[in-house]
Structure formats: structure tokens, C-alpha cells
Amino acid sequence: xxxxxxxxxxxxxxxxxxxxxxxxxxxxxxxxxxxxxxxxxxxxxxxxxxxxxxxxxxxxxxxxxxxxxxxxxxxxxxxxxxxxxxxxxxxxxxxxxxxxxxxxxxxxxxxxxxxxxxxxxxxxxxxxxxxxxxxxxxxxxxxxxxxxxxxxxxxxxxxxxxxxxxxxxxxxxxxxxxxxxxxxxxxxxxxxxxxxxxxxxxxxxxxxxxxxxxxxxxxxxxxxxxxxxxxxxxxxxxxxxxxxxxxxxxxxxxxxxxxxxxxxxxxxxxxxxxxxxxxxxxxxxxxxxxxxxxxxxxxxxxxxxxxxxxxxxxxxxxxxxxxxxxxxxxxxxxxxxxxxxxxxxxxxxxxxxxxxxxxxxxxxxxxxxxxxxxxxxxxxxxxxxxxxxxxxxxxxxxxxxxxxxxxxxxxxxxxxxxxxxxxxxxxxxxxxxxxxxxxxxxxxxxxxxxxxxxxxxxxxxxxxxxxxxxxxxxxxxxxxxxxxxxxxxxxxxxxxxxxxxxxxxxxxxxxxxxxxxxxxxxxxxxxxxxxxxxxxxxxxxxxxxxxxxxxxxxxxxxxxxxxxxxxxxxxxxxxxxxxxxxxxxxxxxxxxxxxxxxxxxxxxxxxxxxxxxxxxxxxxxxxxxxxxxxxxxxxxxxx
Amino acid sequence: xxxxxxxxxxxxxxxxxxxxxxxxxxxxxxxxxxxxxxxxxxxxxxxxxxxxxxxxxxxxxxxxxxxxxxxxxxxxxxxxxxxxxxxxxxxxxxxxxxxxxxxxxxxxxxxxxxxxxxxxxxxxxxxxxxxxxxxxxxxxxxxxxxxxxxxxxxxxxxxxxxxxxxxxxxxxxxxxxxxxxxxxxxxxxxxxxxxxxxxxxxxxxxxxxxxxxxxxxxxxxxxxxxxxxxxxxxxxxxxxxxxxxxxxxxxxxxxxxxxxxxxxxx
Ligand SMILES: Nc1ncnc2c1ncn2[C@@H]1O[C@H](COP(=O)(O)OP(=O)(O)O)[C@@H](O)[C@H]1O
Ligand SMILES: [Mg+2]
Numbered sequence: 001x002x003x004x005x006x007x008x009x010x011x012x013x014x015x016x017x018x019x020x021x022x023x024x025x026x027x028x029x030x031x032x033x034x035x036x037x038x039x040x041x042x043x044x045x046x047x048x049x050x051x052x053x054x055x056x057x058x059x060x061x062x063x064x065x066x067x068x069x070x071x072x073x074x075x076x077x078x079x080x081x082x083x084x085x086x087x088x089x090x091x092x093x094x095x096x097x098x099x100x101x102x103x104x105x106x107x108x109x110x111x112x113x114x115x116x117x118x119x120x121x122x123x124x125x126x127x128x129x130x131x132x133x134x135x136x137x138x139x140x141x142x143x144x145x146x147x148x149x150x151x152x153x154x155x156x157x158x159x160x161x162x163x164x165x166x167x168x169x170x171x172x173x174x175x176x177x178x179x180x181x182x183x184x185x186x187x188x189x190x191x192x193x194x195x196x197x198x199x200x201x202x203x204x205x206x207x208x209x210x211x212x213x214x215x216x217x218x219x220x221x222x223x224x225x226x227x228x229x230x231x232x233x234x235x236x237x238x239x240x241x242x243x244x245x246x247x248x249x250x251x252x253x254x255x256x257x258x259x260x261x262x263x264x265x266x267x268x269x270x271x272x273x274x275x276x277x278x279x280x281x282x283x284x285x286x287x288x289x290x291x292x293x294x295x296x297x298x299x300x301x302x303x304x305x306x307x308x309x310x311x312x313x314x315x316x317x318x319x320x321x322x323x324x325x326x327x328x329x330x331x332x333x334x335x336x337x338x339x340x341x342x343x344x345x346x347x348x349x350x351x352x353x354x355x356x357x358x359x360x361x362x363x364x365x366x367x368x369x370x371x372x373x374x375x376x377x378x379x380x381x382x383x384x385x386x387x388x389x390x391x392x393x394x395x396x397x398x399x400x401x402x403x404x405x406x407x408x409x410x411x412x413x414x415x416x417x418x419x420x421x422x423x424x425x426x427x428x429x430x431x432x433x434x435x436x437x438x439x440x441x442x443x444x445x446x447x448x449x450x451x452x453x454x455x456x457x458x459x460x461x462x463x464x465x466x467x468x469x470x471x472x473x474x475x476x477x478x479x480x481x482x483x484x485x486x487x488x489x490x491x492x493x494x495x496x497x498x499x500x501x502x503x504x505x506x507x508x509x510x511x512x513x514x515x516x517x518x519x520x521x522x523x524x525x526x527x528x529x530x531x532x533x534x535x536x537x538x539x540x541x542x543x544x545x546x547x548x549x550x551x552x553x554x555x556x557x558x559x560x561x562x563x564x565x566x567x568x569x570x571x572x573x574x575x576x577x578x579x580x581x582x583x584x585x586x587x588x589x590x591x592x593x594x595x596x597x598x599x600x601x602x603x604x605x606x607x608x609x610x611x612x613x614x615x616x617x618x619x620x621x622x623x624x625x626x627x628x629x630x631x632x633x634x635x636x637x638x639x
Numbered sequence: 640x641x642x643x644x645x646x647x648x649x650x651x652x653x654x655x656x657x658x659x660x661x662x663x664x665x666x667x668x669x670x671x672x673x674x675x676x677x678x679x680x681x682x683x684x685x686x687x688x689x690x691x692x693x694x695x696x697x698x699x700x701x702x703x704x705x706x707x708x709x710x711x712x713x714x715x716x717x718x719x720x721x722x723x724x725x726x727x728x729x730x731x732x733x734x735x736x737x738x739x740x741x742x743x744x745x746x747x748x749x750x751x752x753x754x755x756x757x758x759x760x761x762x763x764x765x766x767x768x769x770x771x772x773x774x775x776x777x778x779x780x781x782x783x784x785x786x787x788x789x790x791x792x793x794x795x796x797x798x799x800x801x802x803x804x805x806x807x808x809x810x811x812x813x814x815x816x817x818x819x820x821x822x823x824x825x826x827x828x829x830x831x832x833x834x835x836x837x838x839x840x841x842x843x844x845x846x847x848x849x850x851x852x853x854x855x856x857x858x859x860x861x862x863x864x865x866x867x868x869x870x871x872x873x874x875x876x877x878x879x880x881x882x883x884x885x886x887x888x889x890x891x892x893x894x895x896x897x898x899x900x901x902x903x904x905x
Contacts, residue, residue, distance in 0.1 A: 462755075463755050466754055466755045466756075466757065467751060467754060467755060469754075470749075470751065470754030470761070470765070471740075471744055471747045471749070471754070471765075471768075472751050472754065474733075474737060474740055474741050474744065475741065475744055477730065477732075477733065477737075478730050478733070478741045478744075481730040481731060481732065481733070482728055482730060484692065484712075484728075485724070485728045485730070486730075486741070487711070487712040487713050488690050488691070488692065488712040488713070488715075488716060488722065489713075489716065489721075489741055489742055489744065489804065489805075489807075489808070490713045490716040490717060490741075490742070490744045490745035490808050491713060491741070491744055491745075492711075492713050492745075493713070499751070
């Protein structure tokens, strides 16, 4: 909590070093190759920035406890009563600004010196022929060389130019300074008392806003054009797999498209932008390669899951941790209908009835209503016993239900073929055309799955949004706010809850069916607890209650890890770090619904916040809302 | 004079505590009746029994000649009983307008399919609901705050909004639990004027709990007094004021009354 004292700076430098040291020990630099040093410096800068920006909150909210900005536009630096005393109550940005810069400098130098020391130690150890690899298996010439910026050969021959080490220090020093500058600039936008205020005034000015708005709307289209230009083979960067860069741009293009729609003026402009984007996204299955399409298909299968779970958790406020059950029900229902020969019980039954089990009973589209209905019945069957449960109890019971279904699939070998799974599930056809006709030529098989996922997600989102905007949506939300009062106000709790469970389950069933046909073979392990957790995590990250946020959440949670495949088994660590940063920067999710923001960050200064204002803030540039009253920001802080 | 609501020998027990003890009250149609009593006397509990939140151990509650016992809260609301709460319980993150729309929930019948397809009938119903909600907001004086998120409303207006939400279900009996609690004198006057208008202009029967004796005496035609769960008096304000048991239980230690106003005893 003392971001500007010398102690605080050194401590931050140490923390950054600890994290980077870990990345080095697990061999990340070696995988990044030539870009190792800049990337590590970027990670350090990001960390410093988060520390500087959020340790001492300004009046713009998002503060952590411990900061103080009572009344005066001051940045109280350092916790009062700390022994380091210096800088307590120092005003920003006069002296405070320099203090922040000094903090960044000191932290950067600390990290840089430690990294350089570590590199020197490793390089000389390897150079002198000491065998450290048995202990630290990733400390090999390739890794250490990338860290220092020399070739592996130079490390092995103990031939590292000495100036490389000060250069390392310089990288991290610059990182620290940049982080400090960014923190200063961000703060200067809120406190109009400095020369920085002129910059800030420009950022707020109309021409800048207009330019930024157009840039924001143009961005996804430029990205789409870039994806087309990159062509099918894709390119590799950072030593990652071919095509991941293209995948990354696809993810960003889709995500920024959602922001572009919000940036556009409501009405005709918004409709046109949305339509063009929809067309752009619909062309992607034809442009991407098999790998990219398969990732995007999975992303949109999870969008469907997220939209369904969002009805239960986000709209009705019922914490359901067993959501994977309905996904599994949808998948297995379709599996039985599509590949009856894989299930001993069903093939026997069909043989008895004189029907050949060798051919699918139903095609994808004719099976769809069956899968949806089965999942809906599953939702109601789960719903009935948990009607009276609330909060934690509900979460635990539903968690159990998810596991029960999985164990059921695993152990009912006669029906489900147990761990051997159901094999050879067919892909969707179209208008009587067999699935195979899509897997050649224009559209790859995974591209076709992606296309079906896109269209299904759009239908699901449409239904979810319309329902939420009706009396049913209001009843759900009322129930979430206060169940007893909702009931006394006239909401039929049983019916309303069961509808939420059933509709949520239906969407999961649709997702499960598509998942089964994407996988071709499904096994009980595909339906573990982690699917529920993924679905829940993506709606929390994206913004509970907000369909656009859910798409972003799915892109971030199911798409991004695939891009990070280049850094292999450590992608989960990197990914977790990204998530933590995200939750600090945007605690209500990437694109929260207006209602969530009412709770998390009240933006009223002069008067009560109206929903109209909330929507207006949506359409304006990020971080343009008037600063909240500091008391409010604190009192609304989740404990 | 037939009673719209007839409470007959209702008893509600919590563990060893008899919160409502064999209480009879009759409420005439289009009357304003007050329920008073010291804190913890069982007034809110009686309201909870009327609205189906609690099921009384004994007794009968007849509304419009039909029993309310055993009905769910939403069924009771559908019969025409609506209420407000002592400690405000709005749907905090909804706007004022949305709160009133939820109040109308059970008067809306468009199917969920028609909501997905936005059929003309469903759209017409939604429009009518909005119009009615705006009328109700105007009736309580909140027309300019329709789009305000309800937690952001000032305290007094939150109480008014609770009334508007209750009106959404088009009740014939409105139960108001300490509608003027925590209000300043001018806000209290505004609330009491509203209570009169509810009865005179909308024809709604009012049953209200109130702490402030001055308010009770000025607003109500009949007053019932609870003490330790028992009804100790009933009559016109003058009769009740003159009743020795009431004076002893309630009006006497006026200083004590002030002190305990905000601390419900267990
Ligand atoms: N749900 C409950 N469970 C247990 N005791 C309750 C409950 N509700 C009220 N009580 C008790 O019943 C008594 C009457 O409470 P209440 O009806 O709230 O009083 P009043 O509204 O007249 O101040 C109090 O002693 C209170 O503690
Ligand atoms: Mg009470």
C-alpha cells in the first residue's frame, strides 16, 4: 500500500522479479525466442502499471481499500502512519508525479538488476560446464540465451558480450518508467490541475472522441480484412504454432466487433454496423483453416452454453454448478440417435424392432428438437428438488447433479458404452445434403460446425434477449433481487424458476448436440465438472447478464488459451495471470450489463443514475463516466 | 356493513413466542384502518399472515368472503391484496418503472412465445403496462423518476415507489407497514395525503401500521391496538385514546416509546 515510498518500489520490483523468475525457470524465454526480453519487460510493465494505478485509488472509483481521496483532489501517497513517512499526503501531480516516476524507475531497476544477476549466474554456470540441468531442467542454452538476447551457442561457449547485462537492466527500467507514465497520465485525466490536464482535455474533446469512435467502429473491419490478407497458411510468431496469430486476430476482430456495435449511435447506424459485422463474421468459416475453425466452433458452442447458464445464473440468480449435466444430456441424446450402433442396449432394441441400428435414426436437424426436449426435461427434473434451496445449498446440490450425470454415463455401460464412449456421430447436413458434401471445397468440416455454431448462437441470443425483455425477464430479475418480495408481488416462483432451469437446459442441450457432432466421438470425460466451471467463468469474466459480454467471455476463455498453445503447458499460468489482471481492471466483467454496473460502480455525482444515462455511457468512449463520489465507491465495494 | 377482510382468532407462534395471539379484526370496504402497538407487538407478523408469508397456527382469514389460509403469496396478491414493507424492499437494481412493471406481473398474460416473436398483442400489452406504470408513478408523484434506478432514489421516494409497485397488481386491499417510518413531517403529510387519495380516488381499502400517534389519529377511521400479540382495544381514534389499557401499554411511557422506535426486540 505504499506505492511511492522507496520500500514499496523495491518490493514491487521484487514481486515482479519473482513472477518473471518463475516464467524463466519454466522455460518461457526459450519459447519466445528473440522476443523474450521485450515480452518479459511488457509483463513487468503491466504489473507495475496495475500496482501504481490501483494501489492508490483516485476519485474515479475502482479503488482498493486503503486509499483515501477525501474531498481534496489529492493522491494520498503511502499509507498514513507508515514508517517510511515520506510522501504521505503528497499532492499529485506536482511532487506526486515525480514520486510516481521515481517509483517506477526504482522498481524497474530492481527487477532489471535481479534478472541480469540471475542471467549472469546461469550463463556462467552453463558456460563453465556445470551441470545444473538435472536440478533446473529448463535452464538450458536456448532458454538462457533468449533471456539475454544471444544465441544458444554463445551461452554454451561462455561467449556473452558483457554489455548484454546492462541492456537487460535498461529494458526493465524503461518498463518501470512507462508503467509510471501510464499511471500518471491515467490519473491526470481525472484531476484537471496540471499541465497533463491539457492532454486530458484533448482526450475528452469532441474531435478526438469522434475520431476514436470511428476508429473503434472501423477496427473489426480492418482486422477482418487483415485476416483475409494473411491467407490460409497463417503466420507464426513468438515461436507459436502456425495459424495462431490469425486465430488471435479472429478472436480480437469478433470481440472488437461487439465494442464497435456499442460505439455506433443507436438506431440506423448501429443496425448497419451490426449487419455488416454479422456478414463479416459469417464469412469467417470460409476463410479460416481447419484448426482456427475448430477453435471458433468450440468458442461459439460455449457461447450457447454461456447464454443458457446466464438465464439461470445471470437473469434468475440461481447458482447452478451442475450445468454440464444438460450439455451431456444433449450430447448423448444426439449420440444415441445418430450412432445407435455404438450403444449395445439401443442396437439390441432396434434389432428386436427390426430396425437397422447401422444407420442414424434421425439427422442433426430432426434430432435437434428431441435433444432440446430431453435437456429441458432434465432441467425441470433438477429444478423440482432444488426449488426451495438458495445460494450455497443450491450450488452444492446442482454440483452433485452434474457429477451424477457423468457417473451415470460412465457406469451405464449397456446404454452409453461406458468409458469407451459413443463413436462415429454424424455431422449436420443441410436440406437433405449429406454432411460430407460440406467437408470439401468451400467449407471445411470444422468450418461448417463453426457456421452452425454461429447461427445457433445467434438464435439462442435472440431468444434470451427477447425473453429477458419481457415480463418473464422482469420476474427473473425480481426473483434474483428478493425472492420473497417477488412472490408477494405476484411472481409464481415455482413456474418462474422451472422456466429458467428448463430454458437454460435447452440451450445447453443444443450446445451439447453440436459438441457431440463436432467431436464425432464422445466419452464421459468430456462432461466433467470443468465444463460447468468454464461456462460459469466465461459469464463472470464477460459480464453476468450481458449477452455481448458472454461472447467476449467465451472468446477470452475458450479462444485465447488456444492462441497461447505456443507456450504450451504454461499457457494456463499465463492465462491465469491475464484473468487476474482482468478481474482487477474490470471487476464487473469485460462488458457488464447496465444493471451490474449500477451495483459495482455507481457513476452518479450530481444526481441519481438513470438507466438512460447508463446506456449513454455504453455508447460513449470507455472511462468517460463522471467520477463517482468516493464514499459511494467505498460503500459499494464488495467486502 | 360487510367486512372486506375478516381476521378471526388468528394465532401465530414462533417457537415459544406467541407473536400473534387470537386476534380478531374486521375491515370494512373503503375504510382506513390502523394497526398500532409497541415494537414487537406482532403487527408485521399479522401482515405476514395476511399475505401468505407465514401460515397462522390457528384462526381464519376471510377476504371477500373466501379464505386466504394456505394460499401462496402470489395467489393472495392475485385475489387483490397488496402490501409494502416496514424496511423498504424494492428491487434495488431495477428502475422505478420496472419495479411497477413487476408489480403488474400477474395482470399480464401474453405468452412467452409471443414475447420471443414480439407479437402485436404482446407489444400492445407491454405498452399498456408501461402506460399504466407511468400513471401510477404520476399518482404517487414520481413521474419524473421513472428511469431512475430505485436504490438511487431518496428514502422518502423509495417508500412512495413501494406503494406504486403495490398498486401495479390493482389491489382492492392495500397493507401499508409503517409507510411513514423515518420520514420528516412534510414527507409524512405527503404520504398521508396519498393514503387518503388511494381510498377516495381509487377506492382501495387501506390497512396500515403506524407508529406516529398523531398520524394515526388524523388518518384512520378505525384503530386496532396490539400488545404482546393480543388485541387490547379497537374502535375510533377517540375511543382508543381514552382506553385505559392502551394508555398503559402504549401511550403512557412516551419517552420509552421514542427510544425503542428503531430497535425491534427479539
Ligand atoms: N420470522 C420470525 N421468526 C421468529 N420470530 C419472529 C419472526 N418474525 C417476528 N418474530 C418475532 O415476533 C414478534 C413480533 O414481531 P413483529 O411482528 O415484527 O412486531 P412489530 O411489527 O409489531 O414491531 C417479535 O418478538 C419478533 O422477534
Ligand atoms: Mg413491524
